Amino acid sequence: MSGPLTRRRTAELPEHPDFLWRKPQLKKSYDVIIIGAGGHGLATAYYLAKNFGITNVAVLEKGWLAGGNMARNTTIIRSNYLWDESAGIYEHSLKLWENLEEEVGYEMFFSQRGVMTLAHSVGDVRGKQRNFYANKVNSIDTEWLTPEEAKKVAPILNISDTIRYPIMGATYQARGGIAKHDWVAWGYAKAADDMGVDLIQGCEVTGIKVDNGKVQGVETNLGFIAANKVALAAAGHTSTLTQMAGFRVPLQSRTLQALVSELLEQVLDTVIMSGAVHVYVSQAHKGELVMGAGTDAFNSYTQRGGVHVIEHQLAAACELFPIFSRAHLLRTWGGVVDIAPDASPILGLTPVENLYINSGWGTGGFKATPGSGWVYADTIANNAPHALAKNYSLKRFTTGHLIDEHGAAGVAH
Amino acid sequence: MLSINCPWCGARDETEFHYGSQAHVAYPENPETLSDEAWAHYIFFRDNPKGWFQERWVHTAGCRRWFNVWRNTVSHQFGPSYKPFTPAPARP
Ligand SMILES: Cc1cc2nc3c(=O)[nH]c(=O)nc-3n(C[C@H](O)[C@H](O)[C@H](O)COP(=O)(O)OP(=O)(O)OC[C@H]3O[C@@H](n4cnc5c(N)ncnc54)[C@H](O)[C@@H]3O)c2cc1C
Numbered sequence: 204m205s206g207p208l209t210r211r212r213t214a215e216l217p218e219h220p221d222f223l224w225r226k227p228q229l230k231k232s233y234d235v236i237i238i239g240a241g242g243h244g245l246a247t248a249y250y251l252a253k254n255f256g257i258t259n260v261a262v263l264e265k266g267w268l269a270g271g272n273m274a275r276n277t278t279i280i281r282s283n284y285l286w287d288e289s290a291g292i293y294e295h296s297l298k299l300w301e302n303l304e305e306e307v308g309y310e311m312f313f314s315q316r317g318v319m320t321l322a323h324s325v326g327d328v329r330g331k332q333r334n335f336y337a338n339k340v341n342s343i344d345t346e347w348l349t350p351e352e353a354k355k356v357a358p359i360l361n362i363s364d365t366i367r368y369p370i371m372g373a374t375y376q377a378r379g380g381i382a383k384h385d386w387v388a389w390g391y392a393k394a395a396d397d398m399g400v401d402l403i404q405g406c407e408v409t410g411i412k413v414d415n416g417k418v419q420g421v422e423t424n425l426g427f428i429a430a431n432k433v434a435l436a437a438a439g440h441t442s443t444l445t446q447m448a449g450f451r452v453p454l455q456s457r458t459l460q461a462l463v464s465e466l467l468e469q470v471l472d473t474v475i476m477s478g479a480v481h482v483y484v485s486q487a488h489k490g491e492l493v494m495g496a497g498t499d500a501f502n503s504y505t506q507r508g509g510v511h512v513i514e515h516q517l518a519a520a521c522e523l524f525p526i527f528s529r530a531h532l533l534r535t536w537g538g539v540v541d542i543a544p545d546a547s548p549i550l551g552l553t554p555v556e557n558l559y560i561n562s563g564w565g566t567g568g569f570k571a572t573p574g575s576g577w578v579y580a581d582t583i584a585n586n587a588p589h590a591l592a593k594n595y596s597l598k599r600f601t602t603g604h605l606i607d608e609h610g611a612a613g614v615a616h
Numbered sequence: 617m618l619s620i621n622c623p624w625c626g627a628r629d630e631t632e633f634h635y636g637s638q639a640h641v642a643y644p645e646n647p648e649t650l651s652d653e654a655w656a657h658y659i660f661f662r663d664n665p666k667g668w669f670q671e672r673w674v675h676t677a678g679c680r681r682w683f684n685v686w687r688n689t690v691s692h693q694f695g696p697s698y699k700p701f702t703p704a705p706a707r708p
């Protein structure tokens with residue numbers, strides 16, 4: 204990358220770079236309090252300041268900055284979802300990604316190396332082709348690849364028709380790719396801090412004060428903090444917070460796992476996903492294979508998943524990429540993901556006045572970080588859903604206007 | 617992997633089971649008079665507590681029967697399993 208990007212003190216990484224932002228004195232009240240300093244909370248703070256000049260903002264984080272799912276995801280970025288609503292918000296996000304490093308002034312290793320999604324059965328092919336045509340209609344770049352064409356893109360792919368789940372075709376979004384999740388968070392954090400946003404780590408929200416149907420502020424381990432507006436950005440912990448505010452949300456929290464190999468020579472320069480056999484893999488800049496496994500079947504806040512889920516994913520990976528059978532598994536970990544019944548986000552107003560919700564990104568919200576932050580900031584500033592958020596409101600579960608992205612998002616990223 | 621106690625078969629590996637989410641969600645008594653909002657809550661809204669949870673599992677690869685169990689979503693510790701239509705034991 205060229206341009207005026209911040210490459211400060213990179214030698215000190217991977218230390219948590221708290222030197223990038225101030226250690227602010229907590230104020231007694233704010234215009235906006237954002238709960239959760241993951242990618243979405245930080246991006247929201249950034250766009251509140253940048254697009255609306257709202258800087259009397261605190262982002263409260265119970266742990267350390269971006270130590271939740273933001274630190275744990277496999278960083279796949281794409282916008283080739285099925286429905287118009289999804290195309291709208293994910294494509295908006297992808298367009299923001301394409302200029303983000305320059306805009307924020309911080310390196311994020313955004314790499315448009317393409318995302319290939321495999322189909323393994325006749326039904327799977329039909330579903331993926333439906334998705335492919337839907338993307339064309341929405342002007343989202345997409346290609347349909349035969350198995351031979353897929354192998355040209357990724358020569359290590361096993362396209363034999365004698366394996367248990369042979370590759371019968373694939374979609375390919377050339378503009379998709381990956382980025383370095385930590386650096387994305389740090390870039391947004393630094394830029395938001397520069398504009399005056401207070402980033403408060405080690406501050407857990409334990410209560411939400413509501414009077415006459417309107418939010419007043421939050422109780423925390425550091426005391427009460429008043430706020431004109433409160434915005435939830437707590438991913439897997441959203442239900443615990445809405446419970447404090449007195450309403451329910453249709454979210455279930457599950458463990459999603461990922462893993463990495465040791466550093467290897469570069470063998471894969473694109474991203475490959477297979478929802479059918481649960482394989483998502485890319486090779487990071489340093490050389491480790493980064494893979495996503497499935498979600499555990501049951502609700503959990505442990506950030507720990509079952510080994511059999513990893514085993515299942517690795518078995519499929521070794522069949523699709525025989526060369527991987529020599530790789531060593533270095534680390535596995537899990538995050539708490541918030542899943543809605545239609546596998547789409549919930550973004551907008553809530554039954555409590557001046558309390559906003561942004562959740563349900565589940566297994567696939569990293570890619571949405573810029574778009575989600577943009578749309579959420581707009582929704583908070585105007586106290587009305589942004590055009591791209593309209594159909595993502597809580598009301599859709601009553602009207603029945605669901606945005607069913609199970610095929611595109613439920614298991615895949 | 618969890619070790620789950622089926623009230624009929626005893627402790628078995630998690631992979632023998634399927635998950636059924638929150639227990640004791642009763643079918644609405646007067647469905648014909650239910651509002652859209654109440655339907656939404658019946659169909660889509662489930663509790664999601666951080667802590668003890670009463671949930672359903674089905675022993676798919678064993679006796680194939682449904683049952684309820686207390687489980688802690690923070691520690692994965694199990695409380696008692698109990699058969700359907702039997703009174704729920706107290707929270708552990
Ligand atoms: C293993 C794994 C792989 C994934 N892979 C991908 C992928 O390839 N592509 C993709 O697009 N997405 C992926 N995702 C999903 C993505 O990580 C999430 O959708 C996204 O990170 C959620 O938004 P966030 O970054 O704001 O969440 P988080 O980083 O989880 O931020 C929420 C924050 O809220 C804080 N918080 C919670 N409760 C409170 C409280 N009471 N008080 C104060 N703070 C609180 C938490 O500590 C946390 O830091 C993956 C997720 C996981 C777990």
Ligand SMILES: [Zn+2]
Pocket residue numbers: 622623624625626675678679680681
């Ligand atoms: Zn049994």
